[in-house]
Amino acid sequence: MPFQILPLAAGLGRSAPEIFFYGIGIVLFVAIAFFAPHRGAKCLRAIERALARIARRRVLAVVLAGLAAFCIVAAMTAFIGVPPPKVDDEFSYLLEADTFAHGRLANPPHAMWEHFETFHVLQQPTYASKYPPGQGLMLALGKMIAHPIFGVWLGAALACAAITWMLLAWTRPRWALLGGLLAAVHPEVLMWSQRYWGGCLALAGGALAIGGFRRVMKVPRARDALPMAVGTAVLLYTRPYEGGVLTLLLGTVLLVAAIRKRIALRDLMLRVVLPCAAVLCIAAAWLGFYNSRVTGSALRMPYQVHTAQYMAAPIFIWQTAPPLPMYHHADMHDFHTGWEYRGYAKQRSPAGLATGIIERTWRLIRGEIRIWFLSISLVALPLALRRDGWMKFTLVLTSVFFAALLLVNWTFFHYAAPVFGLFFFSAVQCMRFLRTWRWHGKPVGLFLARGSVLMCVLSVFATGREVAAQFPDGWWNERRQIMDQLHREGGRHLVVIRYAPKIANTPTFGYRDWTRNGADIDGQEIVWARNMDAEHNARLLDYFKDRRAWMLDVDTRGVKLLPYPR
Secondary structure, three states: OHHHHHHHHHHHOOOHHHHHHHHHHHHHHHHHHHHOOOOOHHHHHHHHHHHHHHHHOHHHHHHHHHHHHHHHHHHHHHHHOOOOOOOHHHHHHHHHHHHHHOOOOOEOOOOOHHHHOOOOEEOOOOEEEOOOHHHHHHHHHHHHHOOHHHHHHHHHHHHHHHHHHHHHOOOOHHHHHHHHHHHHOOHHHHHHOOOOOOOHHHHHHHHHHHHHHHHHHHOOOHHHHHHHHHHHHHHHHHOHHHHHHHHHHHHHHHHHHHHOOOOOHHHHHHHHHHHHHHHHHHHHHHHHHHHHHHHOOOOOOHHHHHHHHHOOOOOEOOOOOOOOOOOOOHHHHHHHHHHHHHHHHOOOOHHHHHHHHHHHHHHHHHHHOOOHHHHHHHHHHHHHHHHOHHHHHHHHHHHHHHHHHOOEOOOOHHHHHHHHHHHHHHHHHHHHHHOOOOEOOEOHHHHHHHHHHHHHHHHHHHHHHHHHOOOOOOHHHHHHHHHHHHHHHOOOEEEEEEEOOOHHHOOOHHHHOOOOOOOOOOOOOEEEEEOOOHHHHHHHHHHOOOOEEEEEEEEOOEEEEEEOOO
16 A cells, blocks of 8 residues: 555655545545534634625725735745745846846856856856846845845735736636635645745736736726736746747637627727737837847847757757757756756657656646645536536636647746636636535535635645745755855855766756855855866966855765865
């Protein structure tokens, strides 16, 4: 039996004991539903009535969902501590935020830039993050208020408020409020709220776009088209490819509706297309200006420049591998041509491609159903699909969107954030139908629906424990300890990082590169630089001659900091 549980546990991202206890909990929960479904009915009915009264005031419902999300994620941070950045994406976004906080869109290349090369960061033609500016702007806002994590909390609050606003166009107010509150306790949203690499902002943009689309399908109005355009602009600034796919799908549906005369073409053009075009032209113009400051070309994104300069594998599965870039560091060469390239190469054969698509599809589905007890309501999905045409539309839209994601060589769940709001629509719609199910006259479905919501709320504590378990151990804590040690030493420091041979072939090397600096390298207390040959190192030491120099040896077994050998 344990050998059967372990693969399932690994697939769900849980340990075998957790799978076992969750399974026992669900069995007991379902047993109570069948044999004692009236348990707690009075209390839960009172809570439902209170939320229904709030939901009638739509603005209040949107504000409440956002405020609840902000309080939950802030409380989680207060409980587990401010999360340190752990992977390369987070450091890149934090560099972007630091750049914006300094009042710049990009930093001039450093004179010693070859020593500062790292993953997901440009060094030429400017020193900047490779990512679009959306998440960096949110982190910069948080940094100016107190700390970058504050911007992450605001993103989670905006996402849950936007989901509530979206659902108000798709279902009744009390269910819309419930969907927003369920988003606030979903494990993926909570995970994103304790990381710096985004997810919530793209979720908010997608919810605004989908919510505006649904309203425009009912009655074309400029006041609904504008939020849709704003949401599309947010997607442009956070996940351009995924946002482009979603925009294309929604635009196609609107065009087909106009052709079939379900929407007047004149109204669609005047009240939807023109307002959206005005907003998107402004957004695209600023993004073009940002691109020009970073890459020198308004039409060339930083991501494209980084791909050409560093990546050994293409972005999409149908592309052939580009010419191998020139690398200045053996560890970066080994990583890009090793682990990174293998992820692309294994999908070049039909069997490898099929395996890769299955693995990445499961990763997308698993991200949605990680809130276990809410998934119970999905047993009513066949009934909901038969009775609600918009449920069919949701399923088709999500499936096509997921298929577009699978064209990318690497697929992670936060890539699907733009359509994640539709999961909560599906969940609350299924819950509505589940509530009506009775077994031998007993309100079994009503108990399952109410109880699953309650268990979802209680699952916040389990998610908090899961997030906290990621913090105690890891290279980021070793890095923090060395920073604390150098801070106690006083003065300004230069740390030259020397990696052991072949360390870059470990799958997670790119996630634990120590060469991470802020926007103002020369002004920071501790400068982290890569080790190179004697000639380059001599120039580096001469450039930073006013600093105390150290050599940091990094191996799979640990790190060792020693004074730089003169």
